[in-house]
Amino acid sequence: MPSGARRRGSVLPGFGLAMGFALSYLGLIVLIPLSTILLKTATMTWGQFWDTVSDPRTLYACRLSFLASFVAALINAVFGLLVAWVLERYDFPMKRFVDGLVDLPFALPTAVAGIVLTTFYAGNGWVGRYLEPHGIKVAYTPLGIVVALTFVGLPFVVRTVQPVLRDLDIQVEGAAASLGASRLQTFRRVVLPQILPATLTGSTLAFARALGEYGSVIFIAGNLPMRSEITPLLIMIKLEQFDYAGATAIALVFLLASFSLLFLINMVVLRRTVAQAGGI
Numbered sequence: 330m331p332s333g334a335r336r337r338g339s340v341l342p343g344f345g346l347a348m349g350f351a352l353s354y355l356g357l358i359v360l361i362p363l364s365t366i367l368l369k370t371a372t373m374t375w376g377q378f379w380d381t382v383s384d385p386r387t388l389y390a391c392r393l394s395f396l397a398s399f400v401a402a403l404i405n406a407v408f409g410l411l412v413a414w415v416l417e418r419y420d421f422p423m424k425r426f427v428d429g430l431v432d433l434p435f436a437l438p439t440a441v442a443g444i445v446l447t448t449f450y451a452g453n454g455w456v457g458r459y460l461e462p463h464g465i466k467v468a469y470t471p472l473g474i475v476v477a478l479t480f481v482g483l484p485f486v487v488r489t490v491q492p493v494l495r496d497l498d499i500q501v502e503g504a505a506a507s508l509g510a511s512r513l514q515t516f517r518r519v520v521l522p523q524i525l526p527a528t529l530t531g532s533t534l535a536f537a538r539a540l541g542e543y544g545s546v547i548f549i550a551g552n553l554p555m556r557s558e559i560t561p562l563l564i565m566i567k568l569e570q571f572d573y574a575g576a577t578a579i580a581l582v583f584l585l586a587s588f589s590l591l592f593l594i595n596m597v598v599l600r601r602t603v604a605q606a607g608g609i
Contacts, residue, residue: 363584365577366577366580366581366584367581369573369574369577370574370577370578370581372574373574373575373578377574377578378578381575381578381579382578382579382582385555386554386555386558386563387560387563387579389554389555389558390558390559390560390562390563391560391579391582391583391586393471393474393557393558393559393560394540394559394560394561394583395540395586395590397471397474397475397478397539397559398478398536398539398540398542399536400475401475401478401479401482401535401536401539402482402532402533402535402536402539403532404475404479405479405482405483405485405486405531405532405535406486406528406529406531406532406535408483409483409485409486409487409490409528409531409532409535410486410490410524410528412431412483412487413486413487413490413491413494414490414494416428416431416487416491417491417494417495418494418499431483431484431487431488432484432488434480434481434482434483434484435484438544439481439542439543439544439545440544440545440548442477442480442481442544442545443477443544443545443546443547443548443549444548446473446476446477446480446545446548446549447468447473447548447549450467450468450473450476450549451468452466452468454468467549468549468551469549469550469551469553469557470550470551470556470557471550471556471557473549473550473551473557474546474549474550474557474559476549477542477545477546477549477550478539478542478545478546480545481538481539481542481545482534482535482536482538482539483535485531485532485534485535485538486528486531486532486534486535487531488531489527489528489530489531489534490524490527490528490531492527493523493524493527494524497520497523497524501519502515502519502520505518505519525601526598526601526602529594529597529598529601530598533591533594533595533598536591536594537587537591540583540587541561541587542561543559543561543562543565546559546561546562547562550562560579560583563579564576564579564580564583567579
């Protein structure tokens with residue numbers, strides 16, 4: 330059925346009114362608050378703006394934020410998929426309890442998460458005391474930042490993949506096996522194409538969440554300039570120094586870079602989804 334016909338036959342009339350409310354809501358909640366960043370940055374001269382955003386400390390913080398967020402999103406793509414698979418394909422005691430644990434990073438205050446992770450991975454912590462003798466230092470290093478961002482991003486992948494796995498007909502996997510496909514071939518050629526768009530979408534959401542994460546990171550990162558200092562923390566330092574224009578300049582560049590990257594990722598996911606739908 331053509332898309333135009335679907336719109337004309339919609340059971341919810343009033344497209345113009347709904348669109349107007351939607352745009353007004355987005356403008357009030359998103360666009361107008363964000364525009365203040367641009368207005369405050371505009372009070373700087375070009376030289377001041379360039380000196381701020383090209384400062385080695387700023388560049389290092391931005392690079393660390395993007396890299397740590399990307400690594401955390403990759404880890405969540407793999408292990409989030411594994412967690413979703415276990416929860417949807419197997420029955421075991423206390424399954425609902427384990428399923429509820431997935432949402433803890435959503436509900437837990439990020440500062441509490443940071444304190445818990447630091448206690449866990451510090452040199453005298455429950456796990457850190459066994460890792461550091463082997464040269465693996467987690468707390469107060471970039472590795473600690475990846476751990477914190479992986480923690481906060483896990484639910485995005487699990488909750489995005491679970492509905493797709495639930496709707497996937499398990500008999501198709503049985504049919505593939507009956508035709509001689511190995512387990513790896515069945516997963517790679519039958520299951521993975523179905524769940525890949527959801528996995529990419531969940532990973533993108535986890536990546537976006539990690540870019541702006543602050544509370545859970547500051548405790549475990551150590552916040553050392555040019556070593557474990559992330560962009561949100563650098564912005565907070567600028568604000569505490571009453572350098573509001575400098576903070577908004579860094580925030581503006583970080584926002585534009587984040588939006589461009591997320592837009593590109595979403596386009597790739599959309600193209601993948603459309604290609605898959607066309608293949609069906």
